[in-house]
Amino acid sequence: MHTIPTLYEWAGGQSVFERLTTIFYEKVGKDEILMPVFKNMSAAHSQHVAHFIAEVFGGPKLYTTQDQGSHAHMVAHHVGKSLTEVQRKQWIKLLLESADETGLADDPEFRSALVGYLEWGSRLAVINSNTTENPVSEQEPMPVWGWGETGGPYQK
Numbered sequence: 001m002h003t004i005p006t007l008y009e010w011a012g013g014q015s016v017f018e019r020l021t022t023i024f025y026e027k028v029g030k031d032e033i034l035m036p037v038f039k040n041m042s043a044a045h046s047q048h049v050a051h052f053i054a055e056v057f058g059g060p061k062l063y064t065t066q067d068q069g070s071h072a073h074m075v076a077h078h079v080g081k082s083l084t085e086v087q088r089k090q091w092i093k094l095l096l097e098s099a100d101e102t103g104l105a106d107d108p109e110f111r112s113a114l115v116g117y118l119e120w121g122s123r124l125a126v127i128n129s130n131t132t133e134n135p136v137s138e139q140e141p142m143p144v145w146g147w148g149e150t151g152g153p154y155q156k
């Protein structure tokens with residue numbers, strides 16, 4: 001009987017997600033397309049995003065406890081920002097470059113789950129950013145992301 005690790009465990013835990021977003025926002029700060037989008041972000045933004053993704057991937061609930069966040073709270077940060085497909089594509093590109101530079105697990109199964117999540121989340125972010133009212137209520141749970149349909153290396 002195999003125990004299936006969470007994506008969070010497979011990636012290597014909290015410090016890996018924090019390294020990922022640190023590297024990502026360093027790139028964002030130098031990027032012509034994304035710098036204007038994030039010019040007002042708070043000093044804690046990078047850590048909040050790391051906490052959010054780590055929690056969705058099965059890690060400790062730091063976004064919803066320590067940061068007093070929620071799914072609705074995260075969506076609220078996107079509402080009204082009028083994000084574009086060009087910005088979203090650049091966001092994905094820089095995030096995946098950052099994943100490589102972070103040394104994030106690069107096995108086909110993990111990267112498939114990661115890209116699936118980033119595509120899903122970033123497309124929703126663009127949709128939500130072009131609304132004026134938050135479509136997610138405060139009671140709604142955080143998203144949960146897993147391995148999907150790939151045969152994981154944990155089955156070896």
Ligand code: HEM
Nearest residue numbers: 037040041045048049052074077087088091118121122125
């Ligand atoms: C999987 C996809 C995404 C996740 C998980 C995510 C996560 C988050 C979180 C957790 C926050 C709130 C941070 C805080 O509490 O301080 C936030 C804010 C924000 N996000 Fe996203 N996001 C995603 C996609 C995107 C994309 C594609 C863009 C733009 C192209 C974007 C632009 C922003 C902006 C502009 C803010 C507000 C920054 C500010 O406070 O000024 N997000 N995001």
